[in-house]
Amino acid sequence: MRRKLLGVKYEMEKTRRTSIDINREILKLCTTPQIKTGIIYKTNINFSLGLKYLGHLVDNELLIKINKHYETTQKGINVLNDLVGVDDSIGLINI
Numbered sequence: 001m002r003r004k005l006l007g008v009k010y011e012m013e014k015t016r017r018t019s020i021d022i023n024r025e026i027l028k029l030c031t032t033p034q035i036k037t038g039i040i041y042k043t044n045i046n047f048s049l050g051l052k053y054l055g056h057l058v059d060n061e062l063l064i065k066i067n068k069h070y071e072t073t074q075k076g077i078n079v080l081n082d083l084v085g086v087d088d089s090i091g092l093i094n095i
Contacts, residue, residue: 019053020083022043022045022053023053023056023057023062023083024080024083024084025043026039026043026053026054026057026063027057027062027063027072027076027077027079027080027083028072028080029042029043030063030070030071030072030076031071031072031077031080032071033066033069033070033071034069034070034071035068035069035070036050036051036054036068036070039054039070054070057070057076058070061073061075061076062075062076062079063076
């Protein structure tokens with residue numbers, strides 16, 4: 001898709017993110033404590049989908065919920081590092 005913005009042409013690729021991409025974004029974002037609405041807003045997913053991802057990550061002990069904040073656990077940081085390592089190994093761009 002080509003768009004013109006202030007006289008500058010640029011290419012926009014419209015690609016769907018995988019669930020791994022979204023999980024990685026959430027884990028990276030939550031390395032500092034985040035509230036639920038902030039996570040959903042910053043990862044650009046709808047609320048019901050966001051609740052499913054957060055629930056899944058908490059159930060698998062990759063995130064911990066303390067009061068209203070979510071934070072990546074040590075296990076989550078290890079998984080995040082593994083995902084980034086895989087991206088690096090196959091030449092993908094890190095988020």
